[in-house]
Amino acid sequence: MRSSLLADAPAIREPRHAPVAHVTRGGLIEGIHYGSVVVLDGDGGVRSGIGDIEVACYPRSALKPLQAVAMVRAGLPLDGALLSLAMGSHSGEEHHLAGTRTILETAGVTEDDLRNVPDLPYAPAVRDTWVREGRRPSRLAQNCSGKHAAMLYLCKLAGWPLSTYLDPAHPLQRAIAEVVEELTGQHIANVTVDGCGAPLFAVSLHGLARAAARIAGAAPGTAERRVADALRGHPEMASGTGRDAAELMRAVPGLLVKDGFEGVQVAALPDRRAVAVKIADGADRARVPVAAAALARAGVDPRLLAGFAGEPITGGGRPVGSIRPVAAPNPTASAPA
Numbered sequence: 001m002r003s004s005l006l007a008d009a010p011a012i013r014e015p016r017h018a019p020v021a022h023v024t025r026g027g028l029i030e031g032i033h034y035g036s037v038v039v040l041d042g043d044g045g046v047r048s049g050i051g052d053i054e055v056a057c058y059p060r061s062a063l064k065p066l067q068a069v070a071m072v073r074a075g076l077p078l079d080g081a082l083l084s085l086a087m088g089s090h091s092g093e094e095h096h097l098a099g100t101r102t103i104l105e106t107a108g109v110t111e112d113d114l115r116n117v118p119d120l121p122y123a124p125a126v127r128d129t130w131v132r133e134g135r136r137p138s139r140l141a142q143n144c145s146g147k148h149a150a151m152l153y154l155c156k157l158a159g160w161p162l163s164t165y166l167d168p169a170h171p172l173q174r175a176i177a178e179v180v181e182e183l184t185g186q187h188i189a190n191v192t193v194d195g196c197g198a199p200l201f202a203v204s205l206h207g208l209a210r211a212a213a214r215i216a217g218a219a220p221g222t223a224e225r226r227v228a229d230a231l232r233g234h235p236e237m238a239s240g241t242g243r244d245a246a247e248l249m250r251a252v253p254g255l256l257v258k259d260g261f262e263g264v265q266v267a268a269l270p271d272r273r274a275v276a277v278k279i280a281d282g283a284d285r286a287r288v289p290v291a292a293a294a295l296a297r298a299g300v301d302p303r304l305l306a307g308f309a310g311e312p313i314t315g316g317g318r319p320v321g322s323i324r325p326v327a328a329p330n331p332t333a334s335a336p337a
Contacts, residue, residue: 009056009187010204016052018326020279021286025313025321033286035263035279038209039297039328042217042272046206048297048328056189056202057278060260061089063180063201063208064147064238065215065227070179072223074172076154078103083230084237086150087258089143091240092121092130099237100145107153114139115166116148116196123240144196146237151198168199177201183211183224195261208266209276216256216268228256244288244308252295252304265291273298285310285323293325 015036023031036051046053064087071086072078078086082099090096104110119142121127130141139145151165151172160171167173168191176199181187184207194200203211218224231238232254235246245257248267257267263279265287275294279286289310296302313321 006181007186007207009189010054010202010207012056012189012202015055015057015278015280017278017280018051020050020277020290020326022324022326023313023321024324025315027321030313030321033279033281033283033290033323035277035286035290036205037277037290037294037328038206038275039294040209040213040272040274041298042213042269044210044213044272049206050326050328051278053206053276054204057205057208057264058192058194058200058202058262059208059266060194060200060262060264061144062258062260062264062266062276064089065231065256065258066180066183066211067147067176067198068150068227068230069183069215069223070176071150071154071172072226073179074154074175075157076150077157078150078153078230079226080230081234081237082146083150083227084234085146087227087231088146088238089122089259090146090238091123091243092126092141092143093123093240096146096237096240097140100140100149103146103149103153107149107156109149109152109156109162111138111140113152113162114145114148115163116142116144116198118142123243126240142196144194144198147198148196166197166199173199180211183214184208185210205276205278208264209268209274212256212258212266212268212276213272213274216254216274217270217272231256231258248292248308251307252300255295255300259287263287267291267295269298269300289323290325297328 017034020035021033038053118137122143190202235249262282268274292308310323312319
């Protein structure tokens with residue numbers, strides 16, 4: 001897409017978030033999670049919106065499918081499970097580590113070439129086992145290692161420098177930025193560093209949903225379709241056993257889902273209906289039920305979403321409340337001008 005066809009970068013300011021979930025206990029609202037939610041129709045129109053869907057925000061790991069599209073377009077030859085791992089925020093299970101090693105070995109590089117931060121596995125149970133066994137933090141165990149291995153693989157194939165692959169001025173990162181702008185339909189508002197060390201691009205929640213819709217509904221033979229098929233076909237490689245994003249993709253046929261730190265989630269269907277969620281306080285306990293409610297507003301059968309209503313609020317060991325998503329306002333309330 002030519003830059004002249006892109007919308008202006010979203011504004012950088014304090015987000016005007018609104019209540020998206022009530023935490024109830026004994027019939028009273030005990031707490032409120034603020035955030036923003038956008039639901040898109042298959043034609044790209046805003047079906048409903050809550051909060052501030054046009055302000056600049058960081059998608060965090062929800063950006064990974066866009067990064068994967070850019071890498072596939074540039075010549076990354078991965079498919080299936082390994083391509084899903086390349087956009088993963090994985091749990092650090094042995095199949096995640098083995099897949100990352102396979103990418104590195106195929107590229108002819110080693111774990112020492114990775115520039116992500118050393119860490120313990122993300123999943124609590126896997127991390128606890130790792131610690132009991134006396135294993136130390138490693139770049140391989142860090143949840144973004146699949147993405148970094150894929151970045152190195154592409155750089156090796158393209159003849160790009162390996163040691164500086166995380167520099168925003170590197171050819172790889174310039175190619176990713178271009179695709180992020182194309183798929184979101186807007187200029188990037190800001191560039192910073194994600195937790196793993198990779199460049200992170202600020203876009204709007206609306207733009208993120210638009211990008212997910214384009215990936216989920218892409219035609220066969222495109223880079224977008226390869227990415228969508230890999231993620232939908234191998235959801236556990238991009239997350240982990242029992243993780244909510246993988247379970248949601250298993251529950252709703254054709255759904256593409258990617259979550260990110262600080263309460264971000266994006267989901268889209270093959271007919272390009274899409275939702276994107278940002279929880280202002282970053283709470284996962286609100287992210288999942290709010291995203292499920294948004295998918296119901298997008299037309300997904302609520303029976304398929306019944307398992308994603310969130311954990312009950314307990315008192316004395318029994319349920320006494322819930323996390324209740326706030327109903328969407330007038331569909332035009334948060335639509336772009």
